[in-house]
Every structure is written in C-alpha cells, then in structure tokens.
Amino acid sequence: MYALLLDSSDKNLTVGLSCDGKVIDVISYEAWQKQSEFMIQEIKNLMVKHNLTRNDFNAVVCSKGPGSYTGVRIAMTIAKTIVFALNIPLYLVSSLEVLANFEKPSICLMNARGKRSYMGVYEKGNVLMADCIKENSDVLAYIAQHPEYVVCGDTGYLGVEGFTSDLVSIMANSLDDKHQEEEPLGAKPIYLKDNYDEGHFKTIVRKMLPSDMDAVMAIEKECFGAEAYSEKQIAYDLNENPVSAIYCAVVDHEVVGFIDFMITFDSASITQIAVKESFRKKGIGNLLIGQLIKDCESKEDHVDFLTLEVRKSNLTAQSFYKKHKFQNITVKKNYYSDGEDAIYLVRSL
Amino acid sequence: MAKILAIESSCDETAVAITDDGKLLANVVATQIAVHEKFGGVMPEIASRLHTENITVCLTQALDEAKVKMEDIDAIAVTRGPGLIGCLHVGLQAAKTLAMLYDKPLIPVHHLAGHIYANEYVGQFEFPLLCVVVSGGNTELVVMRDEMDFEIIGETKDDAIGECYDKVARVLGLPYPGGLPIDQHAKLGKHTYQLREPDSPAGKYDVSYSGLKTQVINLVNSLKQKGTPVNIDDMARSFQDVAVGMIMDRALKAIHDFKAKQVVLAGGVSANSYLREQMSKALEGSDTKIIIPPLWCTTDNAAMIAKVGEHLYKKGIFADLDLGVDPNWKIDHWMDFKNE
Numbered sequence: 102m103y104a105l106l107l108d109s110s111d112k113n114l115t116v117g118l119s120c121d122g123k124v125i126d127v128i129s130y131e132a133w134q135k136q137s138e139f140m141i142q143e144i145k146n147l148m149v150k151h152n153l154t155r156n157d158f159n160a161v162v163c164s165k166g167p168g169s170y171t172g173v174r175i176a177m178t179i180a181k182t183i184v185f186a187l188n189i190p191l192y193l194v195s196s197l198e199v200l201a202n203f204e205k206p207s208i209c210l211m212n213a214r215g216k217r218s219y220m221g222v223y224e225k226g227n228v229l230m231a232d233c234i235k236e237n238s239d240v241l242a243y244i245a246q247h248p249e250y251v252v253c254g255d256t257g258y259l260g261v262e263g264f265t266s267d268l269v270s271i272m273a274n275s276l277d278d279k280h281q282e283e284e285p286l287g288a289k290p291i292y293l294k295d296n297y298d299e300g301h302f303k304t305i306v307r308k309m310l311p312s313d314m315d316a317v318m319a320i321e322k323e324c325f326g327a328e329a330y331s332e333k334q335i336a337y338d339l340n341e342n343p344v345s346a347i348y349c350a351v352v353d354h355e356v357v358g359f360i361d362f363m364i365t366f367d368s369a370s371i372t373q374i375a376v377k378e379s380f381r382k383k384g385i386g387n388l389l390i391g392q393l394i395k396d397c398e399s400k401e402d403h404v405d406f407l408t409l410e411v412r413k414s415n416l417t418a419q420s421f422y423k424k425h426k427f428q429n430i431t432v433k434k435n436y437y438s439d440g441e442d443a444i445y446l447v448r449s450l
Numbered sequence: 451m452a453k454i455l456a457i458e459s460s461c462d463e464t465a466v467a468i469t470d471d472g473k474l475l476a477n478v479v480a481t482q483i484a485v486h487e488k489f490g491g492v493m494p495e496i497a498s499r500l501h502t503e504n505i506t507v508c509l510t511q512a513l514d515e516a517k518v519k520m521e522d523i524d525a526i527a528v529t530r531g532p533g534l535i536g537c538l539h540v541g542l543q544a545a546k547t548l549a550m551l552y553d554k555p556l557i558p559v560h561h562l563a564g565h566i567y568a569n570e571y572v573g574q575f576e577f578p579l580l581c582v583v584v585s586g587g588n589t590e591l592v593v594m595r596d597e598m599d600f601e602i603i604g605e606t607k608d609d610a611i612g613e614c615y616d617k618v619a620r621v622l623g624l625p626y627p628g629g630l631p632i633d634q635h636a637k638l639g640k641h642t643y644q645l646r647e648p649d650s651p652a653g654k655y656d657v658s659y660s661g662l663k664t665q666v667i668n669l670v671n672s673l674k675q676k677g678t679p680v681n682i683d684d685m686a687r688s689f690q691d692v693a694v695g696m697i698m699d700r701a702l703k704a705i706h707d708f709k710a711k712q713v714v715l716a717g718g719v720s721a722n723s724y725l726r727e728q729m730s731k732a733l734e735g736s737d738t739k740i741i742i743p744p745l746w747c748t749t750d751n752a753a754m755i756a757k758v759g760e761h762l763y764k765k766g767i768f769a770d771l772d773l774g775v776d777p778n779w780k781i782d783h784w785m786d787f788k789n790e
Contacts, residue, residue, distance in 0.1 A: 137539050138774040138789065141546040145771055155551045170495065171536055174502045178540050182547040185506040186520050286506040289499070311670075312623040340671045 102159035103151075105144065105183065106272040107176040109136035110168030110196035111211055111255065116143045117269035118151060119162075122276065124269050126151065136175045144179075159189055162272045162280070164196035166291035167219040167232060168211055173290040184285045191285035192275050197221035197232050199271045202251040202264050208244060210254040210263065218259070219293060222250070234293050304385055306392045309339055309347040309359060316356035317349065324375040328437070335361070338372065345372065348392045350385045360389040362396075364404060369397050371409040390425055397450060405450055410436060410443035422446050452524040452763055455512070455548070456756035457505075459541030460533025460561045461587070462492045464504040466512040467752035468523070472760060474571070475516035477746075477753045480504040487626050491616060492586075498536035505544050520552055525768075527557040527759025529564065530787060531779030532587065538775035546771055555768040559758045560784040561750075562588060563600065565716035567761070568747035568754035573714075576739070580710040582701050583781075584725070585717030586612030586627070591655050591700055592781060593708050598761055600781045603708075604655025604700050611693060612719045614659040618666045618689055622682050633722050636690040639683030643669060645692045655700045662692060694725050698732065705738055714741045721748035 106117035106124075114132035118125050128143045148154070163180035166173040173196070184191040197219060201207035206224040213219045218240045222230035235243075237259060244252055244261065256263035282288045309317060314332060321329045338345040344365050350358040358376035362369055371393065376385045397404035410433060411418045427446040436443030451471050458465040464480040482500050486492045513519065528545030531538055549556035566581045581592040581600075589606035609617075612629060619628025624635070648661025666689055673680050705713060713733065719725065726742055733740050747754060762768075772789055779787075 137542065138772045141543070141550050142771045145550050170498070171539055174498060174536070174540060175543055178502055178505060178543040179547045181502075181506045182509070182544045183551065185509055186548060186551055286510060287503060289503045292499070311621055336674060340674075 103153060103157050104160040104162055104192075104273065104276060105158055105180075106162045106269050107140070107144075107180055108164040108196065108199065108268060108272070109140060109172040109176040110164045110166055111172065112169075114140055114143065115268060116140065116147060117272060118147050118153075119269070119273035122273055124273050127269050129269075134171070136172055140175060140179060155187055158183070158187060160192060160276055161189065162192040162194060162275055164199055164272070165193040165288075166196055167213070167234070167293040168196045170290075170292060173292070177288065177290050181285060181288055191282045191288060192277075192280040193282050193288065194272055194275045194280055195221060195232055195291070197254075198223050198226075198228075199268045200253040200264075200266050201271065202253055202266060203271070206247075206250045207253045207264070208240075208247065208250050210240065210252065210256050210259070212255070212258045213293075232291065232293060304350050304352050304357070304383075304388055306348050306350050306388050309349045311339070313349050313356050313359075314339075317347075317359050320356070320358065320375050320377050321373070323378060325373075330373065346396060348389060350376070350380075350389055352380065358385045358389060360393060362393050364397060364400060366402060367404055368406040368408055369393060369404050371407065386421060387425075394450065407448045407450065409446050411446060412437065413442045413444055419444065419446075422448075452760065453518060453522055454525050454527055454557075454756045454759045454763060455520075455523045456527040456559070456752040456759050457509075457541040457545045458529045458561070458564070458750055458752040458755045459501045459505070459537050460529045460531070461537060461750055462486055462497050463750040464501045464508050464541075465750060465752035465755075466505075466508040467756045468512050468516040468518060469753070469756040469760065470516075470518075472757075474753050474756075475518065476512040476514075477751060478508045478512045478515065479749070479751050480508050481749075483627070491626060492534070494534045494536055497534060498540060501537055501540035505540055509544065520548065523548075523552065523554060525549075525555040525557055525759065525763050527559050527755050527762070529561045529755055530558040530769075530773065531561065531776035533561055533775075533777060535775060535777040538777060542773065542775050546773060550771055555763070556771065556773060557759045557762045557767065558769045558773055558787045559755045559762070560779055560781050561755075562590070562592075562716070562781050563598070563758045563784055564754035565720075565743075565747070566592070566594075566600075566714060567757040568716065568751075569714040569741045569743050570757055571747060571753070572744055573741040575714075575741075576711040578708050578710050579712045579714060580701065580704050580708060581714050581716055582697065582720070582729070583716045584611050584697060584719035584722075586610055586616065586719075588717060589657060589659065589697065590781070591704050593704070593710070598758075598765070598784070600784065602780065602782050603704060604653055604657070607652070607656055607658045608660035609658075609663060611657075611659055611697065612717070614663045614693060615719065617663050618686075621667050621670050622680070622685060624682070624686075627718075629719060629722055632686045632690060633724060635683045635686035636724060637687075639681065639685070639687030641688045641691050642681070642684045643688035645669070645688050647692055647696055655704050657696050657700060659693070659696075662689070662696075690722075690724055694722065694728060697725070698728050701729070702732060705733075710738055712739045712741065715743060718748055718750075721745055 115129040197209035200209040221232035591604040616628040624631040
C-alpha cells in the first residue's frame with residue numbers, strides 16, 4: 102500500500118510516493134506560483150509511471166505550513182480532497198519539521214519576508230521550539246547562541262548556508278499518531294503570520310469607517326477626558342484632512358483603540374493614539390504603531406521621522422514610546438492648555 | 451444522462467452542486483458573509499482560508515444530499531474565473547483532484563456565464579438575448595445570439611454597481627453587503643438629493659459608477675460638516691434612482707438596437723427589487739420577454755456552474771489537468787483556458 106506525499110509550502114512543488122515508509126519515487130522542482138497548475142498533473146504522472154489506481158493509496162501526508170499562504174493551501178486542498186474521496190487517513194507535518202537534519206538538533210527556517218523568518222527547532226522528531234515567526238535579527242542571534250545546532254532550509258536570504266534535508270523521507274516517516282489529523286475534512290493550514298487563528302478573530306487593524314465614530318468618541322473621552330478632541334475634530338481628520346489617516350483596532354466587531362496620524366513629506370506625527378482601558382497591555386498599541394510604520398513605508402516619498410508630543414506627567418505613555426525606540430528631543434514649555442509641558446519625542450525610521 | 455458535480459469558490463461562498471440531466475440533486479452553499487460583515491467587505495486572504503476549511507465539508511454534504519457516490523459522477527465543473535485569485539485556486543484544486551482520481555472530464559466554467567445560465571432554472575432562452583450582468587465585481591451588458599455565445603457590448607469603466615452600493619452603504623452607516631439595506635431604505639424615501647449621472651464614458655452602452663459614489667460621499671460629508679442630518683431613506687432613494695437609472699437606460703438602448711427577444715438579469719444586484727420592477731415595467735406590453743432569476747440564483751452558488759457545465763459537457767469542451775485560474779477572465783473569451 103502506498104502513501105502520497107505532498108508539499109508546496111515554499112518555492113518548490115514536491116510530490117512523493119512511499120511504500121511501507123520507504124520513498125520509492127519523487128518529483129520535485131522549483132515551481133513558484135505554478136503549483137496550482139502542475140501539482141495534480143504530477144500526481145497523475147506518478148500514478149501512471151507506477152501503474153497505480155486510486156485504490157492503491159492508503160494515506161496522504163501533507164505539509165501544513167507555515168509558508169506561502171497560497172502554496173500551503175494548494176497541497177492542503179488536494180490532500181483533503183483525496184482523503185475525502187478515498188476515505189483514507191491524512192497526516193499533517195510542519196513544513197519546518199520536514200527541513201530538519203535527522204542526526205542533530207536543527208534550527209529550521211523559511212523566509213517569511215518583511216525581514217522575518219518562520220522558525221522551528223527540532224531534534225529527532227521532537228519539538229524544541231514550536232514553529233513561530235521571528236525577526237531575522239533575532240534568528241541570527243539564536244543561531245549564534247547555539248553553535249552546535251544545524252541551520253536547516255533555504256537560508257541564503259540570511260547570508261547563512263543551510264542544510265538541505267531529505268524532505269520526502271521525513272514525510273514518509275510521519276505516518277504516526279502524532280501527525281494524524283483527527284478531522285481531515287475540517288483540516289486547515291498553519292499560517293502563523295497574523296491574528297486569524299483557531300477559527301476566531303483576534304485584533305485586526307483597519308481604516309476607520311464613518312460608522313465607527315461613536316465607538317471612537319467613547320474611547321477618546323475615556324482616554325483624554327477634558328482634553329478629548331471633539332467629534333468635529335476627529336471627523337475632520339477622517340474625511341477632509343488630506344494628510345491624515347485614522348486606523349481602528351477591532352476585536353470581534355468592537356473598536357477597542359485607534360491611531361490618528363499625519364504624514365507630511367519626510368515626517369509623520371501621531372496626533373492621537375488611544376486604547377480602551379480594558380484592552381490595554383495586550384499589544385494593541387504595538388499593532389497601531391505598526392500600522393503607522395507600514396503606511397510610512399508605503400509612501401513614495403521616504404518618511405524619515407515619527408514625531409509626537411506627550412504630557413510630562415504621562416509616564417506610562419512615555420515608557421510605551423521608549424519601547425518603540427522614540428527618543429526625547431526637547432521639552433515644549435506650557436504646551437498644553439492647562440500649562441503642562443510636553444515632551445517632544447522623535448523616532449527615525 | 452449525465453451527472454455533473456460543480457464547485458464554485460470565486461468569492462465569499464464555498465459551494466458544491468450536483469445535477470442529473472438538468473435536475474438539481476444537491477446545492478450546498480457555505481456562506482462567509484457573517485465573517486466579512488465585520489470588515490465591511492470581502493477580505494481575500496480570509497475568504498481563501500475559509501474556502502480551504504470548508505471545501506471537503508461541502509463536498510461531503512453534497513454527495514449526501516444527492517444520494518450519489520463519487521463513482522456515479524460523469525464530469526467535474528469548476529469556476530475558473532473571474533474572481534479572487536486565492537479563492538479560485540481552492541475550488542480548482544478540489545475539482546482537478548476529483549477529475550484526476552476518477553478519470554472524469556474537467557469542465558472550466560466562467561462565473562458570469564454561470565450567473566446568466568442560472569436563469570435556465572426558471573425559463574428557456576430565446577435569442578438574440580440581452581444579459582444585464584450586475585454584481586459586486588461586474589457590470590456588463592452582454593448580447594447572446596446563440597447558446598454559449600457572448601459579446602460584451604457595454605461595461606463599467608471603473609467600479610462595479612454592487613461595489614458602489616457597498617461603499618454608499620458604508621458612508622450611510624448601513625450594513626454590508628449594501629444592496630438590500632439601500633433597497634429597503636429607498637422604498638421609504640423620496641428623491642430629494644441632487645445626484646446626477648457622471649459624465650458619459652466612451653461607449654454608447656458603457657457606464658461609470660465611481661463618480662456617483664464620490665458624489666454621495668462628498669454630499670454626506672458636507673452635510674455632516676454643516677451639522678445637517680442626512681435623511682438615510684431619501685439619500686438611498688436618490689442614489690438608487692440614479693444608479694439603476696443608468697443601467698436601465700443602457701439596457702433599453704441595447705434591447706432596441708439588437709432587437710432582443712429576451713432580457714435576463716444576472717448577478718448579485720439582480721436581486722434588487724427596484725431594478726426588477728423597473729425592467730419589468732419598461733418591457734410590459736413589448737415583444738421582449740424578461741426572465742428574472744430566482745433569488746437563490748442571485749448569490750453565488752454551484753448550481754449555476756453545473757448548468758453551464760451541462761452545456762459544455764454536451765459540446766465536449768474539457769480542460770487538461772494543468773488548468774489554471776484566471777481572475778480576469780472575460781466572458782467573450784470563455785473558450786480560452788488552455789495553457790500556452
């Protein structure tokens with residue numbers, strides 16, 4: 102009886118055939134964004150070559166991500182459709198685990214773009230560090246701290262040479278309880294990269310809509326009290342001010358925070374950033390700042406600086422900005438209407 | 451006798467249908483509307499993820515409903531485009547997998563041909579026929595002189611009419627999708643706001659909706675700035691009069707010029723009661739008949755894909771297993787699906 106092995110989580114298209122845990126044939130080549138067209142044809146080719154019918158398969162092994170979103174979905178959709186049709190078990194393997202060296206502890210890596218990597222650490226099939234997404238600088242630091250570990254994967258993008266694994270053999274050896282998917286019909290890939298996970302939504306950041314006004318005003322009043330902007334001021338930034346943008350952080354329908362900023366030529370200034378009290382210290386401020394930086398990076402004119410003013414007495418906010426690499430530049434005397442000084446903070450991009 | 455299994459995943463519905471010589475045996479639709487409502491529009495990446503999660507569940511349900519086995523199916527039809535690329539990939543992989551495993555013909559179907567042919571569930575086509583294709587992604591006037599013969603004679607030069615409805619609904623604080631709420635509010639309102647049809651684009655049967663959308667947004671914002679409350683009913687009515695008026699004007703010209711024996715409405719916006727009413731009224735007592743699709747056919751489904759699949763099955767139009775998707779496939783190029 103045969104197992105079909107499928108991987109399209111990165112640049113390659115890989116279709117393998119194994120019999121009793123031994124790989125008997127493999128087709129693997131670079132097919133970036135072409136897996137959708139060719140994968141089925143390659144499965145067919147293998148079946149014809151080995152004179153197999155659909156009833157000769159007794160299992161499908163598929164990499165479940167992380168990796169290219171579309172790529173992961175292609176192998177996963179094919180695998181799910183086969184196990185649905187033939188009523189055979191589905192085995193899912195991490196697309197990082199299949200990169201591992203089988204002798205030594207392995208740091209398995211894949212380019213996640215945006216200066217980040219998908220990373221998982223494995224030793225002889227055991228997980229030392231669960232698959233996650235990390236800044237490339239952190240990955241390089243981890244590699245330096247673990248000289249005895251093998252760096253695995255197509256890691257040229259890090260300037261490091263990576264071990265090339267026998268991917269299909271690892272897949273062929275994954276037909277065990279640990280990798281078997283209990284509900285193959287509902288199986289879904291592992292994406293890691295954002296906040297949609299486990300069937301529900303965590304925080305998303307999106308442009309403010311006119312219908313968000315009431316929620317935004319409630320947060321505005323909660324956070325800034327007597328100093329709060331009027332609805333008119335917010336509406337001006339939302340609808341008319343050509344250099345400003347407002348983004349909302351939304352958790353399950355509810356607006357829980359927002360950022361209002363202006364980008365003018367080479368600098369961006371934060372007009373307001375606010376998070377509802379009950380949602381603070383959950384990383385929502387980070388997401389909002391992240392959105393601002395993303396906007397800055399998408400501008401044609403290069404944006405060099407982020408600037409803002411903060412009340413001298415607002416130490417919580419100051420430590421938040423410090424964490425985000427803002428630096429004290431100067432104190433603006435009597436900046437606020439009640440006479441309090443403002444600290445002027447700048448961060449270069 | 452042919453049993454067709456059809457798969458549709460071009461946007462925010464995962465759908466599987468099974469037909470037996472035109473008779474609908476199963477029509478399963480897993481809608482994602484509740485998810486996309488939160489964002490005020492379809493998020494392509496999330497839609498693609500949900501398709502991957504739902505596809506085999508929908509297949510199982512369809513076989514159960516139809517009380518058939520995969521071995522009984524004669525051909526697999528699938529939406530190849532137009533649509534959201536990541537979403538199309540999912541349905542295509544499932545369809546190709548089944549065609550490969552069971553060695554059955556794979557039929558590539560154009561999504562809008564599906565919306566047009568959905569009308570065959572309620573009436574018979576007479577040619578020449580004018581199709582008014584109006585949805586969230588498309589606004590086209592298509593002339594058919596024969597079965598599976600499509601000529602696009604007019605289209606939107608920018609936004610689709612449904613997209614325009616969704617955006618106007620958003621500005622008015624109405625839910626997504628915007629078609630139904632605007633239609634409902636319009637029934638209660640009067641045409642009091644000054645909105646006008648944007649300047650006529652190039653072709654005689656072409657339309658432009660982006661200008662109309664901008665007019666509504668500017669008007670609503672300037673009223674808000676002045677502190678004047680916006681009458682939602684009246685704004686919806688004023689907008690709908692102009693939006694539907696534009697497409698009616700082009701359609702009636704085309705019916706006359708092409709001597710259409712029949713008009714069919716197709717696509718999501720064909721559910722709009724005002725469009726249905728205006729078109730029926732305009733053709734009353736004329737020689738041109740009208741087919742109005744049942745409401746279940748105005749949203750995406752796979753029954754309509756199966757319907758086109760039957761026609762192509764009879765003609766023997768099948769694809770190879772290296773079939774790809776085409777998010778921008780034009781209906782008059784529905785025969786072009788082979789890889790170079």
